[in-house]
Amino acid sequence: MASVTVNGGEVVYEILGEAGDLVVLTPGGRFGMNVPGLRPLAEAIVAGGYRVLLWDRPNCGASDVQFYGQSESHMRAETLDGLLDALDEGPCILAGGSGGARDSMLTAMLYPERVTKLALWNIVGGVYGMFNLGAFYVLPSLQTVRGGGTEALPKMREWRERVAANPRNDPRLRNLDRDEFIKLSLRWLNAYVPKPGQTIAGVDDEMFERITVPTLIIRGGVGDLDHPKRTSLEVSCLIAGSTVIEPPWPEDAWERAVEDQGSGRVDHFNLFDTWVQAAPPILEFLDRR
Structure with missing residues (x-):
């Protein structure tokens, strides 16, 4: 792992792979790049012929804590822009789930010159999803x-x-x-307060017009209160030309993971363990020219 200073704070990162287009892979919540389940997906993408940038966003992992910006996702988008600039990386692919999906979308909106493709899953939305984030993180x-x-x-x-x-x-x-x-x-x-005209937290729907790159959306699972099916479909309507696919994991994967984490068992199922199952459709999408 290495680090660079962005906006007065150290950002820790790691690049996997030796050649190929760069994919920035971002998890959700305030989880760092070593959260269980993320690296297997990164390694599968590398095996498909790409490089992968893993990074600890501010307030995640081993990076410096930072507090500025319109929202935490706005801060993360600005940080990612600075990180890519410091690494002298050109336009790249952004891929992320849950909060990482929101961070990736916002980066594409604010810094469109940075992005060539988007891959999104577990998009947070709905009254419960947004209130839960505010109650948990703020x-x-x-x-x-x-x-x-x-x-x-x-x-x-x-x-x-x-x-x-x-x-x-x-x-x-x-x-x-x-x-x-x-x-x-x-x-x-x-x-995080749900508002008309804001399908994702803190972002006006009209901002989606700025996303013009090919976009893959893995729809939310039926019954997933944190990442509603409805939200992923609404986002697909807002991103012109986006492609929606069925989830490669069980329909209730997130709900079962939440239940298992609450069980207290040492060998509990981790929230992102199923993400590696998205590697084949993501690679198929990335390989399209």
């Missing part, structure tokens, strides 16, 4: 800082993990301005 830290200031952030489990992976994050968290952090958190939280 509210706990916001409430902590309101009560104990930013010096209390490193005591939270999520941020303890970021400090353990990268000790620089302890002072970066403690030294945040309390009032500015609260203001930013409210802005990030607002992105």
